[in-house]
Structures are given as structure tokens and as C-alpha cells.
Amino acid sequence: MSDRATSPTDSVILVTGATGTTGSRVVSRLAGLGHAVRAAGRRPVAPGDTRAVRFDWYDSATHADALRGADRMYLIPPIGEPDPAAVMLPFLRQARTGGVRRAVLLSSSAIPAGGPAVGQVHSLVAELFDEWAVLRPSWFMQNFTGQQSHADSIRTEGAIMSATGEGRIGFIDADDIAAVAVRALTDPSAPNTDLVMTGPEALNYDAVAAVISEVTGRPVSHRPLTYEQMRDRLATGMPEEFAALLAGLDRAISEGSENRVTDTVERLTGRPARSFRAYAESAMR
Known part of the structure; x- marks a missing residue:
């Protein structure tokens, strides 16, 4: 199977979180393939972008x-909502009644259907829509770059803080x-x-820190926390x-x-x- 999507149609694909880590990439890929995209978010994707529409989960007037x-x-x-099912x-x-036939939800490899938080949304999507998918990626490689918390602690303290111990993670690139x-x-x-997604190898944070140190030439360590x-x-x-x-997910990682x-x-995708090394060499040098 190739990475090329099917031919465009006249339908519109709504992308929520369109300025976020995965949403922005989904918008770009869909638009590049000629699909009609509606980029929804709390702030515009770009000034004057006709694809953009204001959207806020907590403001039904934007829906x-x-x-x-x-x-x-x-x-x-x-983001950060402990009970996303109630909000969503x-x-x-409304989407189901209005004619949306396919829903693709971003969840987490750590949370199965029926689990806490987004695990409840996972179950709802499967019940409400005839066509659906739940993406369950592992931890993002992008957590170590940009404005993410691990990236910030690397810059300011030269360390990655976690409660994962020696636990390994199949880090995945948002692309x-x-x-x-x-x-x-x-x-x-x-x-x-549901689709559990990882990169090609499982690494603990000590190994991640070693790769970052080698690629950037700056010492980075893993600092274990309780x-x-x-x-x-x-x-x-x-x-x-x-x-x-x-923090509980970190503890679960420490247990494998x-x-x-x-x-x-x-x-x-084919x-x-x-x-992770290829990502680091591209994003951190």
C-alpha cells in the first residue's frame, strides 16, 4: 500500500486542533492531495486562510x-480535560445527525476503549459512527523539541524528567x-x-538522552522521579x-x-x- 490517498471528492474533511502537532500535519497532507479541508481551531491557521474556521470544544456556538x-x-x-467524553x-x-459518516479520533496507546479520559470517547466514536478509526500512537518524538515540557527541561536543565524508570517506549514521529x-x-x-502506532524501536529515556547528546553535542541526562x-x-x-x-501513565511505563x-x-502507508535518531538528526541539529 502506498502513502498516496484516494482521489479527492467534493466532500469536506473537518480537522479539529488544526494548528496542533498532528492536526496541522493532517491539514497540510490533505490539502496537498487536493481534498477540501476545514481547519478548525481556537485561533486561525493563517490570516485570511479560507479553510480556517474558529472552533472551541467549550463553545457550542462554534460547532x-x-x-x-x-x-x-x-x-x-x-487538551488537559479530565472528562473529554462529557465535553465531546x-x-x-450533532456531527452524526448532520451527515458526518466517518470519524477518526486521536487517542493514546496507553488508553484502551473504555479506559479513562479519551478511552470513553473511543467507545462513543465506535458506537455513533458506521465508519471510524481510533489512532493510538505512542509518545511523540516531538515532545523533545519545540515548546513541549521535555524540550523545555532539556534546554533549561540539560535533563529529561520522568517517572518511567527503565521502562521503554516506542516513540513515534507526528508525521x-x-x-x-x-x-x-x-x-x-x-x-x-483502533490502530496502535509506534516507531521502529522501543527506547527508555536513558537511551533517548544519549541520542540527543550525540546529535546535539550537548550533554543531556535522564533524571528519574517518583x-x-x-x-x-x-x-x-x-x-x-x-x-x-x-504521572500514572509514567508509572505504568516503568512496569512495561x-x-x-x-x-x-x-x-x-507502505x-x-x-x-528516533533520524528524527533527532533532522529536528535537533
Whole structure:
């Protein structure tokens, strides 16, 4: 299977979170393939961009314009929301009634259907839509660049802080996630399943720090924290309940929950997933 999507149609594909890490990449790929895209977000994608529409999960007045004419949609849950299902359900029902037939949800490899937070949305999407997919990527490689928390601690403290211990993670490039999302949105048949996605290797944070050090020429280490230390550190910038959830995921990683590699990217796009070293050499030099 190639990375080329099916031919464009007259339908509109709605992309929520269109300025975010995966949403922006999905918009770019879809537009490049000639699909009609509606880029929805709380701030414009670009001044004067006719594809852009204001969208806020917490403001129902923005929902109708986002959905107008759409029959497929890419869903990014509200960031930091401990109960995204309660926030998203009215919109999902409105979308279903309004003619959206296919929904592709971004979730997490750590959270199965029926699990906490976005795991509840996973179940709703499967129940409400005849055509659907739930993308369950592992941790993003982009967490180590840009304005992300790990990137910030690398810049300011020369360290990655986590409660993962020696646990391994199949870090994945957001470009690979976007490529799979485009296939899930545009292929003639929807996956109608969840897709656990990883990079080609599982690494612990010590190995990640070593690669970053080699690529950048600056010493970077992994500084292990306890669950409580990680929870309290995260809680300085997000609701305590969500901080506890994320710290709990770190603890699960330390117990081996993310020590796996899947072939999802290559199986759906026809090309192998990008390695962390290749990403680092491209993004960190």
C-alpha cells in the first residue's frame, strides 16, 4: 500500500486542533492531495486562510460552522480535560445527525476503549459512527523539541524528567501519525478499529538522552522521579486530576506497558516508521 490517498471528492474533511502537532500535519497532507479541508481551531491557521474556521470544544456556538458540509472528521480531544467524553458527546451527536459518516479520533496507546479520559470517547466514536478509526500512537518524538515540557527541561536543565524508570517506549514521529490519519480519513474503507502506532524501536529515556547528546553535542541526562514528584511537577501547569493521570501513565511505563513495537505505520502507508535518531538528526541539529 502506498502513502498516496484516494482521489479527492467534493466532500469536506473537518480537522479539529488544526494548528496542533498532528492536526496541522493532517491539514497540510490533505490539502496537498487536493481534498477540501476545514481547519478548525481556537485561533486561525493563517490570516485570511479560507479553510480556517474558529472552533472551541467549550463553545457550542462554534460547532455548526465547523460541521457545515463535512462528512468526515479528525478529532483532537480538548487538551488537559479530565472528562473529554462529557465535553465531546454533544458535538459528536450533532456531527452524526448532520451527515458526518466517518470519524477518526486521536487517542493514546496507553488508553484502551473504555479506559479513562479519551478511552470513553473511543467507545462513543465506535458506537455513533458506521465508519471510524481510533489512532493510538505512542509518545511523540516531538515532545523533545519545540515548546513541549521535555524540550523545555532539556534546554533549561540539560535533563529529561520522568517517572518511567527503565521502562521503554516506542516513540513515534507526528508525521507518521498524520500519514496514517490521512489514510484512515480517505481510504474507501474505514479501518473500523483502533490502530496502535509506534516507531521502529522501543527506547527508555536513558537511551533517548544519549541520542540527543550525540546529535546535539550537548550533554543531556535522564533524571528519574517518583510518581509523586512527577505528579506534583506536572500539576504546576495543569489540573491536578490530569497531572495524576499522566504521572500514572509514567508509572505504568516503568512496569512495561509501552514496551512494544507495531507495524501499523508501514502497513497503512507502505513505508517504515521514522526512527528516533533520524528524527533527532533532522529536528535537533
